[in-house]
Amino acid sequence: MDKRFSGLFNLTEEQAIAILDTPIAQLNEDDSRYVAAAHLVNFPTERSIQALMRAVQTTDRSLDNRIVRRKSIETLGRLQAKESLSAIRTCLQDEDCYTVENAVWAIGEIGTEDPEVLAEVAQLLDKPGQTYRVIIHTLTKLNYQPALDRIRRFTDNEDPPTASAAISAVCRLTGDMTQMQQVVEMLQHSNVLGRRLSIQDLIDARYYDAIPQISRCPVSLVFRLRGIRQLADAGVAAGKLTFESVRPYLEQVLRDRPEDLDLVHAYDRTPTLPFLIRELYETDFGRCYLATKTIIEHHAEAAPAALFATYKEEAYGDYGAHFHVVKLFGWLKHAPAYDLLVEALHHPQPQFQKSRAAAAIALGELGDSRAILDLKACLATKIWDLKYAALMALERLGDLSGVAIAADDEDWLIRAKASLYS
Amino acid sequence: MKSVVTTVIAAADAAGRFPSTSDLESVQGSIQRSAARLEAAEKLAANLDNVAKEAYDACIKKYSYLNNAGEANSTDTYKAKCARDIKHYMRLIQYCLVVGGTGPLDEWGISGQREVYRALGLPTAPYVEALSFARNRGCAPRDMSPQALSEYNTLLDYAINSLS
Numbered sequence: 325m326d327k328r329f330s331g332l333f334n335l336t337e338e339q340a341i342a343i344l345d346t347p348i349a350q351l352n353e354d355d356s357r358y359v360a361a362a363h364l365v366n367f368p369t370e371r372s373i374q375a376l377m378r379a380v381q382t383t384d385r386s387l388d389n390r391i392v393r394r395k396s397i398e399t400l401g402r403l404q405a406k407e408s409l410s411a412i413r414t415c416l417q418d419e420d421c422y423t424v425e426n427a428v429w430a431i432g433e434i435g436t437e438d439p440e441v442l443a444e445v446a447q448l449l450d451k452p453g454q455t456y457r458v459i460i461h462t463l464t465k466l467n468y469q470p471a472l473d474r475i476r477r478f479t480d481n482e483d484p485p486t487a488s489a490a491i492s493a494v495c496r497l498t499g500d501m502t503q504m505q506q507v508v509e510m511l512q513h514s515n516v517l518g519r520r521l522s523i524q525d526l527i528d529a530r531y532y533d534a535i536p537q538i539s540r541c542p543v544s545l546v547f548r549l550r551g552i553r554q555l556a557d558a559g560v561a562a563g564k565l566t567f568e569s570v571r572p573y574l575e576q577v578l579r580d581r582p583e584d585l586d587l588v589h590a591y592d593r594t595p596t597l598p599f600l601i602r603e604l605y606e607t608d609f610g611r612c613y614l615a616t617k618t619i620i621e622h623h624a625e626a627a628p629a630a631l632f633a634t635y636k637e638e639a640y641g642d643y644g645a646h647f648h649v650v651k652l653f654g655w656l657k658h659a660p661a662y663d664l665l666v667e668a669l670h671h672p673q674p675q676f677q678k679s680r681a682a683a684a685i686a687l688g689e690l691g692d693s694r695a696i697l698d699l700k701a702c703l704a705t706k707i708w709d710l711k712y713a714a715l716m717a718l719e720r721l722g723d724l725s726g727v728a729i730a731a732d733d734e735d736w737l738i739r740a741k742a743s744l745y746s
Numbered sequence: 747m748k749s750v751v752t753t754v755i756a757a758a759d760a761a762g763r764f765p766s767t768s769d770l771e772s773v774q775g776s777i778q779r780s781a782a783r784l785e786a787a788e789k790l791a792a793n794l795d796n797v798a799k800e801a802y803d804a805c806i807k808k809y810s811y812l813n814n815a816g817e818a819n820s821t822d823t824y825k826a827k828c829a830r831d832i833k834h835y836m837r838l839i840q841y842c843l844v845v846g847g848t849g850p851l852d853e854w855g856i857s858g859q860r861e862v863y864r865a866l867g868l869p870t871a872p873y874v875e876a877l878s879f880a881r882n883r884g885c886a887p888r889d890m891s892p893q894a895l896s897e898y899n900t901l902l903d904y905a906i907n908s909l910s
Contacts, residue, residue, distance in 0.1 A: 333871070356871070356875060358871055358874055358875075358910060359871045359875065362870070362871045363871075387906065387907055390907070391874065391906065391907065391910035394910055395870075395871075395910060398864070422907070422908065422910075425860070429864065455860075457858075457861065458861065485858055515853070515854075517854075517859065517862070520858065520862060521858050521861060521862075524861070524865060546866075550866075605830075642830050643830065644830065
């Protein structure tokens, strides 16, 4: 899993276990059992697993304890602790739907072929108020064919992400992919979570045909890249895809021009620049891309000053707006932003990671050859999208000397890109 | 947007009936609490930046490791991350106070968000800690009336519960 945040709370294993074991009434004001339960994911040891199981079996119904139980279940799932399966199974009948959701998810992570456990999970589809999407995912992941009819009932569910999961599940369990187009259509859902979640269903179904549409889906490029990358890994390994067949879409997403997206929002009149700048802070990236496109088309001259101002005031610390400001300086080919872009290229904080590849692309747009050394330095990182974007930018700057470094990369995708130049 | 009123009407319409006495009682209850909710919404709107900042400052203070220079989550940027997301949740809580139901949080903040956090391995603990701080910090009558605070805290609990 992603280890970027593994050091977040700087607790030792002993400290985390001690906090988790402390009765709520005796807990120090500064200690959090929830944090301890989350943190133990970094320690795949017997004593951590035992401590987490004790937390699962502490059934005090207060909110503070309830959230600790849920997090402990999730952590046991991440640790794939088989010995915790029976403790987790007892949570399937819990009255708290999120505890049930986490238990079902954890069973999917741990894996089981026990027909009694699987039947119990499947029966949850008949119970009102559950997170059916997760239940469907787990049953499909564990290939539980007897659940097929129950899952089929959700294919026209009023909640689109639930319907999307069910359609995808039926296709996977039956091998008949004819209905997958309905899931593809959800890439244009008005709700951003609907769009993001349909990408997950397309990944799970290994529906390679959707790669072009995923590349045009108006969500953060993090979700699109994750989808295309996972499909490429699976498809190339299975001999269903080639690097060349994926490459145009992958590079389109890494380039991330707003005109390459099928936007779901529209303005009824051209907004002012200050309004558009505020839109760059939205959590729905579909709105941010519309703002970016409008800024380029209607405010190209006035935009750089406004971008510098918002960067200084707020965007330097907002990982969403930071990304869009970086992108815009590239599309506007604004040479005075060079230093800002180089700084973004080397940004050390994990939540700003997507700004780094964005800065590489933007530096390529600026066409300033001073960036070559900085871009080549990125080829030594472990971040695949940054390396790939750096190769694209270097290509744009006419420098192919990075190819030698990339040719031996540990990642097949980077090696494949490098091989295009050799 | 789901609220007590729209839920009652939708249920009645689906069954082809008039709202029942208990339906009307729940609408009445929601209307009676609306003054308190709107007071909380107004106070929260006026202090959104401060409330969010206080919450993440508390989180940073509690986990002082996050302040260490050069750490992956050193001060300014980590604070900013929290600020962005805490503000987003506070805004949804404010919408819920106005609507008189949990619709905005359910539709924009929860449904699917748990899956996204899990799939990307993103830590929820900082948000839970920051929102818990906001809940414990609120004080009546200093910040708002007891009734308004109760409405506000109920929604903070709802957000903490559904995020964790």
